[in-house]
Amino acid sequence: MSKAREKIVIVAIMIVVLIIAxxxxxxxxxxxxxxxxxxxxxxxxxxxxVVYRVFLYVRLPRVLAAMFAGAAxxxxxxxxxxxxHNPLAGPNIIGVNSGAGFGAICAMIIFPYKVGSVPVMAFLGALITSLLVYLIALKSKSGKVTIVLxxxxxxxxxxAGIDALKTVFPxxxxxxxxxxxxxxxxxxxxxxFPAVYYIIFGLLLAMLMARNIDILGLGEEMAQTLGMNVKLNRFLLIICSSMLAGAAVSFCGLLGFVGLIVPHIVRKYTGNNHKLLIPCSALMGASFVIICDLISRVLFVxxxxxxxxxxxxxxxxxxxxxxxKGVKYNQ
Amino acid sequence: MIKLEDLSCGYGKKIILNHLDACFQENSINVIIGKNGCGKSTLLKTIAGLNKSYTGKIFVDGKNVENINKKQLAKIIAYMPQIRHIPSMSVEEFLMCARYPYIGMFNNPEKNDYIAVEEAMELVGIQDFRNRNLKRLSGGERQKVYFAFMLAWEANYLLLDEPTTFLDVEKQFEVLELIDILKNKGKTVVMVIHDICHGLKIADKIFCVNDGCINAFNNADELIESNLIQDIYNVKLHTVTVEGKKEYIIVK
Structure with a gap:
């Protein structure tokens, strides 16, 4: 039971850090x-x-945005x-971010006067890209490495598309x-909004599927013999992650780094138990982005x-x- | 009992095993031997439901596997691949994954799941490293954990693909003891093994895969008599008695 207490302590610390941040x-x-x-x-x-207005119209939206983007x-x-099964993978690696970016820039060009179109197009771009990546992998019938490639x-x-558009439409x-x-x-x-709804939905879905990610981590054959529908689960999870990344990118731009390093750092303390890893990553991602945003605001006031x-x-x-330092879980 | 009837299988369009008939009896250790690439592992995968390109029938407990749904089959047949992903999680968490067929995606582990994991650790003797990370165990320790995993799975049929590979001699013998434990727990073991001598020691039945066919032998003497080993590997198999025990040696 000390193990369970340890988990509660980890989550509690992360929540406190987030509240402070x-x-x-x-x-x-x-x-x-x-x-x-x-x-x-x-x-x-x-x-x-003034204090009320700054709080309501500047500070609060900003911190909320940082929180949701970081978690997502x-x-x-x-x-x-x-x-x-790839520690190098991240939303920016498998193309979700550039998909979102491409969508966003298309929106800026096609509907220059409709600010609301940017998030929608970014989200669509992310989703289409990840589906495309997944379909290519499926078609070539090989595994995880193909998806990354x-x-x-x-x-x-x-x-290249983004750069081309930037050149043609300076x-x-x-x-x-x-x-x-x-x-x-x-x-x-x-x-x-509505990006935050997508993010909340995506986070809940990720939590629901946490155990299945654990099982997928045992390898495809193991997962399949344990009775899991590997293809369906992988598909749903990719949709879920591109929804999260696309929604975040739609309002905060291409912040790629969080998606790569936060899971790594958290995993060093929680291991691959996704029931713990997912909430902890969400909390830590949120705190990390809030703090970075704070620094970006106050450093050169x-x-x-x-x-x-x-x-x-x-x-x-x-x-x-x-x-x-090589901090390792359960040494 | 697992029964194969007129089973032909391969990978993709290539068929490597032709019209096999075989039978793995309840509560026995079945050892499959054969050359590299002869289709031993493919056979194991096909029985485990991982390979869909086959014709013929596979019966488990008298039921055609085609008519058993995936979730149900997962409670009956367990499979240990030769090459595995080693997740970064504690031994205890890892063993709980073996309970997936019972717990599913949404529920939490219940008392009987914890009991199954606990018993598995006890039987294999790994209670001491329940909190250690799987990634940080040695090859031998990890193999023990995988056997505990198979036990915690509580499936009746255990398909093991080369459980002794990559282990030193001492650990190989430990694995043979573990396989004996599985049998004592009433399991039916079907395993692929490269080391024929090890295989013969524990086998209740030996299956020799060669040229797309399978031959079954009830004991080592039958196998030696058949001269099949010489035909397949171009080596000779002998029995010797060492310290009053029957042992097998291979000479060129």
Missing amino acids: FCIGLSFGSTKIDIGELIDAIRTNQKGL LAVSGVIIQGVL AGVAISSILS DVIIDSNSFMIGGFSGISIKSL PYEIPVGIVMSFIGGPFFIILLL
């Missing part, structure tokens, strides 16, 4: 929000106050790595650049650097240190 993320920025002042404003319903991308990475090939085609470059790096500036509550840059500068070295 969330609160810090809300209060710091180019203007500091005083919590007491804010509570006063909410209680007396003074909607005109991390879990998307967990699923892809689990399904493909097909993803890499499609990803490079789509990147006007969209200003928008697309911040999209390519990824960030949360200028986000509003409105732009989070009043200027802001895209969160994608901060993420790589912090996450990269941290990841390498972890690799070198």
Whole structure:
């Protein structure tokens, strides 16, 4: 039973970290929000106050966006790595991100005046890409390595497509650049929907299928003889992960790194037990992105650097240190 | 009892086993030997339901496997592939995966699942490393865990693909003892093995796959008498008595 307690402790710590990150993320920025002042404003319903407006229209949407994007991308990475038995896999590797990016840029070109079309097209792009990757793998009748290779090939085609569009339609470059790096500036509550619904649905679905990811991890033959429908499960999981990644990319741009490193870091402590790995990755992904976004806002106040840059500068070295330290689960 | 009737199978369009008839009796150890690429593993996979390109019939407990649904079959036949993915999880968590046919996707493990895992660990003698990560075990320890996995599965028929490969001699003998444990638990074991001498020691029945055909022998003497070993491998099989025990040796 000490084992079960250990799990509860891990989850509890992650929840506390997220709550702290969330609160810090809300209060710091180019203007500091005083919590007491804010509570006063909410209680007396003074909607005109600066602190109230900053909180409601700038800070809250931003932190929420970072939270949902982090959770979604991390879990998307967990699923892809689990399904493909490939630690190198991530939403950016199998082409989901570039699919979403391609969709988003198409939206910017085709419907330049309809802001709402970007998330939808990004999501569609992600979904179509991952389905395409999966179908190629299915058609070639070979296993997980083919999926990764097909993803890499499609990803490079789509990147070329993005670059081609940027060259032909230089006007969209200003928008697309911040999209390519990824960030949360200028986000509003409105732009989070309906993507957040997809993310919540995707997270729940991932939790439901956690055990099946464990079983898939034993290898295809084992999974099949244990009575699991391997193809169907793999298919559903790929849809689930592209839904998560596509939804996140639609409002935060191409933040690829979270999906690769967060699952790795968490797995070092939880192992491949997905019932634990998925919620922990979601929590840690959320905290990680909130903190990176916070740093991107406060480092060079009043200027802001895209969160994608901060993420790589912090996450990269941290990841390498972890690799070198070789923290292993249950040594 | 597993019964094969007029079974032809292969992979893809290539057929490597032709019109086999064979029978694996209840609570016995059946050893399949044969050259590399003769179709031993394919046969095992076909029985396990992993290979759909076959003609003929496979009966398990008198029922055609085609008429048994996947989930049901998973409770009857367990399969241990030669090449496996080693997941990064604790031994206990891993063994709980063997209960998947009973637990399914949504339910939580129940008391009898924990009991099955506990008993399996006890029988194989691996209680001490229940919390260790599967990835960090040695080859021999890991093989024991896989046998515990087969026990926790609680299937009646266990198909093992080369359970002694990649192990040192001491561990190979340990595996033979583990297979004996399986039999004592009432299991029917069908295994592919490269080491003929090991195979003969524990086999209740020996199946020799050659040129797409299968020949069954009730004991080693029958096999030696048939001269089949010489035909297949171009070596000679002898029995010798060492310290009062019957042993088998192979000479060129």
